Amino acid sequence: MESVFVYRNPEPAPPGDGTLAGLRVAVQPNISVTGWPTEAGSRALERYRAVEDATLIRRLRTAGAHLCGSTRMSEFGFGLEGSRAGESVALTEADAELVLDLMGECRAAGLRAGVCAYKPSYGLISRLGLIGLIPSMESCGILSGSVDVIRRLLAVMAGPDGLDFSLPEEPVPDFSPGACRAAAVIGVLAEARDSLPETERRAFDSVLGEIESAGFALRELSLPEYALFPLVHGIVGSVEASSSAGRYDSVRYGVRAPGAGNWNDMYLESRREAFGLVVKSYLLQGAFFQFKRYGAYEDACRIRARLLLGMDRLLGQADLLVLPAPGAAPSAGRLGEVLASFDPSMFANVTGQPVLCLPADEQGGAGFQLAGARRGDARVLEAGERLLNLRGRE
């Protein structure tokens, strides 16, 4: 079987006493580390080696973390086809792994590998040096066995970056457990629960019991438009992806189809070879919305506004929300199936809210997602850590 890693750092762990000293962090090859192969799982970046460190990598180095290697990933991190994300942690080859979360990939990888997965609030971590696909939705996720490791990594990576133009100018919140009022009321989103098939609903209900016995009050909440999250993600995400992928022109890097007589054909043929079928279908969906149904993109952005308000309302009625974990992503398949498997996790990419995803435990407790308000990362991590500790004790 192929190695989990596509590249291992030959250098030894750096000496030093930073806050992350001794911590081994694996990345995926869509995060720029100077000199490392950074093909983002795509022939569009074939043979590309990063020419400078991503901002978050620079911060990890400064804090003393050991960048131990990069792991096999899906094309542009979209879906999990060909991805081995999470295994480096499960195999204890790394203490944490960074995986881009475009529609729930980081969380799905965590569930698959049986480790905690965290998608931070949108706008906390600089995206400079990350090879992304959906700029307004993707966040750099963190996989680890320990919520505390996640918290420490987040604290190092978060913060303003004048070179990332999409990063808001907001102060960095304090992520430590005592920094916020601990969650007391956890909302259950009825529409998410009711969408589950019978057996999964029963498993989810036992998670709810677990939460209640941990001392949280449960409150049933309703967001009638919950089903529109995949719709918004599907349109906005594909439009942004099709725009972002315009940069893959076979000029500065990537596969170049031979023999093109002119510029147009060079693009057409090189990009025919550059993209796999799932990504290609997605990019052409984006082109469809841009060139044929531009109104649909505007409509999706309007619905996105409504969903943001709806989610705000829910988080006024409960401190956190609990939602079922996404199902297993297909290891191969057509675009429609890939997208559908992420339906339960897309909401957080649409709204930019933080989500901690706990995996199923050995005693049969199902995995689930714990979501908070954007920038309420400390509260999500604190409650998640409490629940994880309880599970460990049983």
Add this chain to the structure above:
Amino acid sequence: MRFSQRVFCGELAAGDAGRAVQLAGWVDAFRDHGGLLFVHLRDRSGIIQVVFSPEIASAEVCRQAAGLRAEYCIAVTGEVRKRREGTENPNIETGGIEVMASGLTVLSESDALPFAVSDKAMTAGGASARREAVSEELRLEYRYLDLRRAPMRDNLVARHRIFQCVRRFLDSRGFIEIETPVLTMSTPEGARDYLVPSRVHPGNFYALPQSPQLFKQLLMIGGMERYFQLARCFRDEDLRPNRQPEFTQLDLEASFVDEEVLYGLIEELTVEMFAVGGIELPRPFPRMTYEEAMETTGSDRPDLRFGLRFVDVTDVFPGTGYAIFRRIIEAGGCIKGINVKGQSGRLSKNVLQNEYAKEIVPSFGGRGMTWMRAEGGRLDSNIVQFFSADELDALRRKLDVADGDVLILIADASRKTVTSVLGQLRLHLAERLGLIPGGGFSPVWVTEFPLFEATEEGGVTSSHHPFTAPDRTDFDPKNVGELLSLRSRAYDLVMNGEELGGGSIRISDRDLQRKIFAALGLGEEETREKFGFFLRAFDFGAPPHGGLALGMDRTVSMILGTPSIREVIAFPKNRSAACPMTGAPAKVKREQLAELGLLNLGGTEPLRGTGGDGNLVDHLSWVSRIGVGAGERPAVEEALGQAEELAAAAGRNAGTEEPVRTVVPVANRMRPGDEARRSELAESGKLLESAPEVKGGYFKVAGILE
């Protein structure tokens, strides 16, 4: 409000003291001296100070005056009086008097201004204040405010005076002003036409005239004898700094004239036009043949305000020991030189060798440059040792060399390269050494242009247009060599290196015209199709005639010394051929295109990528430049089907919320630093390391066109 008693601000003078007047205009500036309010009132004629004093004006008028702001449009009644000694303002023409207001009407108020209209130098003590710099784009967007400012107002008034001068002069010489159509047929002027679709003849177009050339010749055939028009012309040319897509030319044509009549007439007219701007032009204007202009200045519009004429020195070097010159002469080339008189102090060896020979001349397309500096009775250069004493002596004589002179020689196998490079050098040196006298005007007629130019296909094409008369008529239309030796009876009026206008004596003989078309390789059929109506007119007794067109925007701009022709046009287009005020050119509604029959022009074959009716996968594949293989099609088609469903669902569910495109507050950022700099990664070549193809330190790509 009645304005029957209104007088103009700028026309009041000391003699008006004691006179009761009504004034109207705009508040240029105001000062409040504790109850005493001074307002500079401006109309087109100038500025006068109006004083609101509680001793004269009622409390109500003073209260109203206190509310005046810049550019309020007002009417004032009052009495003129001489200013008290010591309070005169020498910066305005009416500075010795003022108007004591008794009445005030605010005609309309003004919002805060996008830029100051008032010239601060006009206020007392403000003589040294400089006019604030306003971006031209903003001036064009608010052109009506810009026109209120003195420079634009003065320019437009001067333009009017010059146009009036043209009309008066030509009227006095028996010319009549006749308008020709603006909606017309394409004319053979060489630039692109602006087309106007016809609604009643769908799919057919008028062209806006690039010049009234054909019509003015038809007016001559129509017996009008002497015609002129200040005509608006249109050319859809590529953007150039000092061009406008529409421009005004003085178009003129006369029958029973020859070159001498026209030269005399146009010189007189030019002298009168420039006199409006206080510029005296000496007559007669010198003349220079095209060949002389090219051989001695390298340009067909020579700037004669300074010397630096070329001298051919090829015959100094037959059998020279300097191999480069010898080979060039053997190859039939030539050597020309310029003597830059008395400039050796400013043209050091270093400047000549490292700047001119190594950088500047190659950028002008030259392969090399030879220089020599005359010092201590001898010529000094890095290659002077290759020349014999006789050669150097001959060179000194030919170029009239004295100590302190600098010689610059260009040698090339191609005569065209020599004159072109030296022509650019001539302008460069004149500019750099400040050899162009300020305020000087050097008109010149350039004559005897070649009638034809060679085409790449081995034929000929008209240098001017096919109706220009040749210098002789006994040529063989099939002999290309002979055709290229023909001169035309065309002439250009050039001033300070700019072409102000040009014209020619036209062909009036139909047989000669046919011969010219034959030379151009145009058959009977083709000429009839292109110029049929025009040629037919020559079958009915066409008189000999000729004329000229002068670019009036450029002429006025030169007379007034403005930095661009936009300064002498009321509502010009900007450098991108757009109007920032109106937003023209603009998109039009689909319905309008449909009405004009413009939706389905150009046949049924859709342009690649625009085919709305074509296959959806092919279309999207093309617009996103992502090839789709046959095996991939079913999956892509399925995805597009799902996208269609998503689009429909979005339409059903969208409300009226403001669209959200990002969930975080938008931050506006500038990159640190204020200077453009090359990335270190580009500098070190690191950026190229992952590229699939690199050539000579650049990314290599396929050609834009095949």
